[in-house]
Amino acid sequence: MAPQKIDLPLLIEKAKDKNEKAFNTLLNSFWSDVYNFQFSKTSNQDEAQDITIKTFAKAFEKIHLYDNKYAFKTWLISISKNLLIDSYRKNKTETISIHKKESEAYKISDDAPSAEDLLINEQNLNRLLNYIKQLKPHHQEIINLRYFHEMSYKEIAEALNEPIGNVKVKLLRAKKILATVISARKNNR
Numbered sequence: 001m002a003p004q005k006i007d008l009p010l011l012i013e014k015a016k017d018k019n020e021k022a023f024n025t026l027l028n029s030f031w032s033d034v035y036n037f038q039f040s041k042t043s044n045q046d047e048a049q050d051i052t053i054k055t056f057a058k059a060f061e062k063i064h065l066y067d068n069k070y071a072f073k074t075w076l077i078s079i080s081k082n083l084l085i086d087s088y089r090k091n092k093t094e095t096i097s098i099h100k101k102e103s104e105a106y107k108i109s110d111d112a113p114s115a116e117d118l119l120i121n122e123q124n125l126n127r128l129l130n131y132i133k134q135l136k137p138h139h140q141e142i143i144n145l146r147y148f149h150e151m152s153y154k155e156i157a158e159a160l161n162e163p164i165g166n167v168k169v170k171l172l173r174a175k176k177i178l179a180t181v182i183s184a185r186k187n188n189r
Contacts, residue, residue, distance in 0.1 A: 008072060015063050026072075027056055027172065033073055034080050041084055046138075051087060053173065055080040057165035131181050139174035146171055 006029060014022035034055050038048035059066075059079050066075055132140055145151045145159060156171070157164040 009068060012063070012066060012068070012072060015060065016066075023060055024172065026060075027169070028176070030073060030076055031056075031173075034076050037077050037080055038084065046136075047087075049173075051080060051083050053166055053169045054083050057163065057169045058083065060169075061165055128182075131178060131185065134181055135174065135177060138170070139177060142167070142171050142174050143178060 006025060011022045011025055015026055031052065035048055035052045038051045038055075039045065042048050042051070055076060059076055062079075066072070132143055135143070142156065142160075145156045151159065153164050153167050153171075157167045160167065162170075
């Protein structure tokens with residue numbers, strides 16, 4: 001459930017205006033709900049995480065369609081459920097799907113460093129590499145492409161053959177996890 005401290009209607013309106021901080025707050029507030037739903041259905045951490053990432057990418061792309069007559073969490077779970085069904089259908093039929101060009105993904109600024117970026121950048125390289133090695137391989141890969149190969153979101157999307165919206169959400173999630181690992185290590189000193 002979303003923390004009571006947030007003004008959900010205001011956040012949703014800001015997100016409709018492509019406000020990055022609003023997206024991040026919604027993502028952080030509802031990530032566990034969507035992930036837990038997916039994990040309860042798939043019993044597979046990687047699959048649950050992939051569909052959760054796709055859920056937020058699609059939700060943020062289509063947030064202008066959200067109707068506030070319905071609970072935001074319910075809307076997210078509905079998107080997630082439909083993506084899971086699509087995934088099952090795709091795997092069951094084993095047909096090759098032709099992806100139409102996606103509409104423009106929501107904007108996340110490339111140039112303004114977030115709190116996570118600042119925390120990551122202040123670590124020395126050796127220690128940072130040790131922290132990165134503690135992440136799952138797909139998180140390691142996206143951080144490596146972004147920060148060590150200095151690739152743009154578009155370049156990463158092309159390298160991973162994924163929609164740019166998925167790349168943005170995956171990178172955001174990987175940075176949050178890495179920042180948590182770094183903070184935990186700092187607090188244990």
